[in-house]
Amino acid sequence: MEFHSRTSRLSSIDSENERPAFSRIPPPSVALGPRSSRRKGPGQHGQSVHPNPPLTPNAAPPSAMPQGISNPLLPSAPASPPTPAPSPTPHQRSATWHERDDEVEDPILRNARFVFGSLDMPSKEAWLTSLVDICDNQTLGFLHRLVGPRLKKDPFKVLPDELCLRVLEYVDDPKTFVRASSVSKRWRELVSDDQAWKTLCEKHEYRRMSTESIGSTFTNNTPTSTTQAQWGTFPRSVSPARVKDSMTSIDENSDNIGHLSGTLPPRKAKRPRPKSTHRSHFKHRYMVESAWRKGGRMKAKHITPDQGVVTSLHLTKKYIIVALDNAKIHVFDTQGEHLRTLQGHMMGVWAMVPWEDTLVSGGCDRDVRVWNMATGTSVHTLRGHTSTVRCLKMANPRIAISGSRDTTLRVWDLVSGTCANVLIGHQASVRCLAIHDDMVVSGSYDTTAKIWSITSGQCLRTLQGHFSQIYAIAFDGQKVATGSLDTSVRIWNPYDGNCLAILQGHTSLVGQLQMRNSTLVTGGSDGSVRVWSLNTYTPIHRLAAHDNSVTSLQFDDLRIVSGGSDGRVKIWDLETGTLIRELSQPAEAVWRVAFESERCVVMASRTTRTIMEVWDFTPPAEDDERCGRRATASTAGRIGAPNEVLTGETNVAADQPLPGLDDDNMDGIASKENEVMMDAGIEDEDDNMTQDEQIT
DSSP: OHHHHHHHHHHHHHHHTTOOGGGOOOOIIIIIHHHHHHHHSTTTTTOOOOOOOOOBTTBOOOOOSOTTOSOOSOTTSOOOOOOOOOOOOTTTOOOOTTOOTTSSOOHHHHHHHHHHHTSOHHHHHHHHHHHHHTOOHHHHHHHHHHHHHHHOOOHHHHSOHHHHHHHHTTOOOHHHHHHHTTTOHHHHHHHTOHHHHHHHHHHTTOOOOOHHHHTOOOOTTSOOOHHHHHHOOOOOOOOHHHHHHHSOOOOOSHHHHHHHTTTSOOSSSOOOOOOOSHHHHHHHHHHHHHHHHHOOEEEEEEOOSSOOOEEEEEEOSSEEEEEETTSEEEEEETTSOEEEEEEOOSSOEEEEEEETTEEEEEETTOOEEEEETTTTEEEEEEOOOSSOEEEEEEEETTEEEEEETTSEEEEEETTTTEEEEEEEOOSSOEEEEEEETTEEEEEETTSOEEEEETTTOOEEEEEOOOSSOEEEEEEOSSOEEEEETTSOEEEEOTTTOOEEEEEOOOSSOEEEEEEETTEEEEEETTSEEEEEETTTTEEEEEEEOOSSOEEEEEEOSSEEEEEETTSOEEEEETTTOOEEEEOSOOOSEEEEEEEETTEEEEEEEETTEEEEEEEEOOOOOOSHHHHHHTHHHHHHOOTTOTTOOOOSTTOOOTTOOOTTOOOTTHHHHSOGGGOOOOGGGOOOOOTTOOGGGOOO
């Protein structure tokens, strides 16, 4: 009984330690002693067994095992398992791999969270402030990483489309638009809305959405309102999200696709993207402006095999027209391909003006000729002037006005080929003309400018004030600007003849003038280009453009292009007055420069030959049709090579003149009496030129 009680007590101890009883082996002195004495004792068979005395706290249990027996178990008894390490106490137990620290929430934290939730906002803020004050940098960093992402919200996910588009109206940079489209599908849908791009077009002043620039299919005969004419005719702005909502979803199984295959276009025949959108217009204009600054494709051609002076240059939507002092007029397409040569003048051509397919020219032979550039034929030969025709302007397709060194102006009817009126009043050569509506303003070597009525032929005003010859004039209907050899520029009121302002700053002849809106740009023989405000009559920019005379000057709303006798062509930013780039490699001299939004033509003298450089800033073609039209240009050169001469099939070798330009009698056409003076960028002519009219 005592043995069984000890065994029971040991088992209860094991159960208190949360360990199975069979895994615990009693110490040899306690558990094995009685078993060995029972099995090995001499009184095993029939002998009485005396039980051991009970254990006391201070007494070790007596052992009946002999000292000489090493293994108390019998050979036939099973081996006992090894004794494991002592079990740890509840306070010493380590957590296993599947246990979590947050399984049991601390009651203090639970109560604190409950109390925090019941506080008002000021108390919560005070509590959080006190907690933040006792946090170290590491804890604050953890708090920042935890709170930061939770504070980021996408407003475009919750706001309606109208408010989102209103937000996008405040974006000025197109690069931001492009980056925003990569944020998410929702952002891409909003940024792709045409209304957002229309606002961006307005901010960048990309207002002219002509059919030529964006490839619109609308015809010119379609009546449009003022707003439609300014922005183009477009359907109502529709975003991809709205389109997607109205589309019928198509199941992707083969049966449905086969059923609809007859109504869908072939896979290779892609439906062309609509080009008449503000997004496509903005992209086109933005790429054009970028090409003006850093790119462009250039094609160079030799016009004459010898030195030839370019007296006039015009660039239209269909043609490039070049007039030379050898009595020839060359007509090219806008890509620089030679179309035809207009021959009929007997001496140098000094003035010409185009109007669509009609060209009016005049020169040293005192004749005014009307040409059809589409066919190359001479329509009329208008005679009446008694000296060199120095300037020409067209009021409309029917009326042309010429100014001559015979001091008169003549109004010509181009339909009938007759002189409609003769304007007499100047005392010296008429050097320049400007037309607006029914009024024409003429500048003369007699130091005066006169305002005439085209229909009546009467002189309305005489503008007096210059001290020397007038070489340049500009007229916008509200103000008249005149540039003179006396180095000054005068601004006049055309309706009362009063001088509004005298603009001084040039140190030599002012031979180049252009007026646009409230801006006036002047170029002088001192090599400088000046930008003036017609509102305050003060200079905006003073540009040290060239080392010699400014021979050509033109500007638009964005840029100024100037050419000089130093052989350089430079592009300036109109708003800031900074130099954007030098367009071409320096030449011996630059005769003329003309440009429009996507093209620029430079006439220069290089290696004793007259060269025409045609710069194309049109973006690369995106579809097969445009690629086909410009296959030659795209394969011949790449953007970024401003001095590269293209060598495609349409180009002419450097030592080979164009067809029709290799006449043997080219040198004999212009006589020595008509020799050109290019001093200070001025050309004078005519065998009857007096000595006092020559400018040295």
